[in-house]
Amino acid sequence: MNFEYSDEQRLLSDTLRKFLGTGYSFDARGKIIASPAGFSDDVWAALAEMGILSVPFDAVYGGFGGTTIDMLIVFEAFGEALVVEPYLATVGLGGRFVARGGSAEQRARILPALIQGKHKMAFAQTEVDARWDLRRVTTRATKSGDGWVLEGDKRAVLHGGSADTLVVSARTGGASDDARGISLFLVERTAPGVAVTEYRGLDNLRLANVRLSGVRLGRDALLGTEGEGFGLVEEVVDYATALLCAEAVGAIKYAHDATLDYLKTRRQFGVPIGSFQALQHRMVDILISYEQARSIACLACVKVDTADAAERRRIVSAAKIKVADAARHVSQEAVQLHGGMGMTEELKISHTFRRLTMIAQAFGDADHHLARFAAASR
């Protein structure tokens, strides 16, 4: 047991932080989120260049062959800098689906291009009224000749508008809430019958509603085994949830540092407001939330790759509960302790607040994961 980063991990962290420190200042990010695409092709190319897009993938495809702790390092850094590029959607979700469930042909076709920054992905899962239930899939895939026809309506697809390929969950059997009968398909965003409506999230990430009307797919579009997609969906969403926890830890770190700095510099009644005990104790509680969130995010990233699905569910849900609570606590306190300034668009703290708030309920809020944890502990 040890908590040290390896030399390679330290290098990864240093390289990425150096890049973000110069190329991803709050001002630079401001221009990126105001751009039509909502993210930067240059940043994406740089992430490819630095090998950041390759971190979790096998060397066979040009990947770095990293662990989920390597990914934790990436996401902590992204969280601090509030990176808006479609990294989670492409690497954490789409790429993970292909790497874990794709055929040799699918992996060889997609992963090298993805790693080189030439192929973006997204995961089209959520439907109206589905909330966090991953079983709730009504989009239908019907066999047609040698292939399939897709019909359905997906909502709030993270970075769906910029993805080259969407991983779409659709029902090939079973009733609308069954785990059995869910299949996964690789769908080109520009395929006939795919209608994408893009939205800007208040946290400055992009989302899209994806309408699938008679979308014709070849046989090779199926990812994994017909009707058996649910296990993979759950596994990949757990993986993405662990990464999101790491991103939250980075954002919480920023909120902690910025708030502490503000307490030391903001003066009222002739003294720094950090001299008031009422505020000191609240600042300490922010620190405690940060340390606890960081610990459980580490645990989730270490355990998310375990073969024991019940254990994976239990730990990821535990992490999401703590991180959601900490994200809420720290983001709210950071705004409060910044006073009026915390309310302004001008300060990064308000952007951090919005991102943390949305992370707290992405892939299931604390209530959802409390129920899931209890079920997994039975």
Add this chain to the structure above:
Amino acid sequence: MDLNYSPEETAFRDEVRAWIEANLPSEPRDKVLSYGELTKDELLGWHKTLAKKGWIAPHWPREWGGTDWTVVQRYIFEEECGAAGCPPIVPFGVRMCAPVLLRFGTDAQKQRFLPRIYNGDDFWVQGYSEPGAGSDLASLKTRAVRDGDHYVVTGQKIWTTLGHYGDWIFCLVRTDPKTEKRQDGISFLLVDMKSPGITVRPIVLLDQSREVNEVFFDDVAVPAENLVHEENKGWTVAKFLLGYERMGTGNIAVCKRELARVKELAARAGLLDDPRFTDRLTRVEVELMALEITNLRFLDQLRGGRPPGAEVSLLKIKGTEIQQALTELMMQTAGPLAPIFRPVAPDAPFDAFTATLFPRYCNVRKATIYAGSNEIQRNIIAKATLGL
């Protein structure tokens, strides 16, 4: 980063587990697991068993009986002791007085006291708080006046945990009442509790237990050789010791055992089907899972013998909050039976275990108060870690 035990660490865990299994007598263990009150002999008995094995003071230097265990080994040892229901190691000698002597004591003091502390020959207690000096410890008034080759001590200590078992007490006393800063003029004295002039009186707590005491000093003669460090430099010693005192207060292994017990009791009471109960239970469990990692991360930083700093305050705050939450959940499992405390007729049938749950909830309220209240811990973190 690797959160799994190495093969060597696993082998060590198995060794510790097997040894405890073979050497822990069932009587004190059952008492621990059913929240009974341990006698002085039971506490010292387990201490002596560990001393004989060479495991009573892992963190001491090798020459005095330390084990040279790694941080992880120490953690594994505590984990196994907690899980098995070993009696607690009373911290005042081994974990508090001894580190002070090792750091500040003379050779003669080390030779005289350390082997006896190690072997459990004396029961040590702590004389810090006074009626007017709790969180504001530096305002203490117990006087020690030098008179030839001894000090004459007069005053009162309070909240002396297990003071009624005490053979020796280490005390903070005021040797110079006229200093400008109150922290100056304090000294650290070792006092034999059999000395004439010492009176120990129990304080009954809100669970009606006898655990803490008042200790009165009435012209007690203490040999000057029992002064540790220089006269009027006791505050340095006190601060050094406080870090060690907090170290053992967020006992994670015991919390894990208690958590398992809450689940067992909740299952019996049908509460695991009640999402209102399970949600609260889960939040405590998750906090404990995180604290276990936080604890290990901090211990990892303590490698190389650096004395514990403000990070242990964080462990103390969270650990004690979790302890309290667990006793609260546990009491709740008793439902309408919680108030039953003692039968009026001594031989009446009686569920003695259920009767411990409410008193325990009451008793553990102390955890966020002792060893520096959690508010004081927040002050410490604000100052030392955050620089506020």
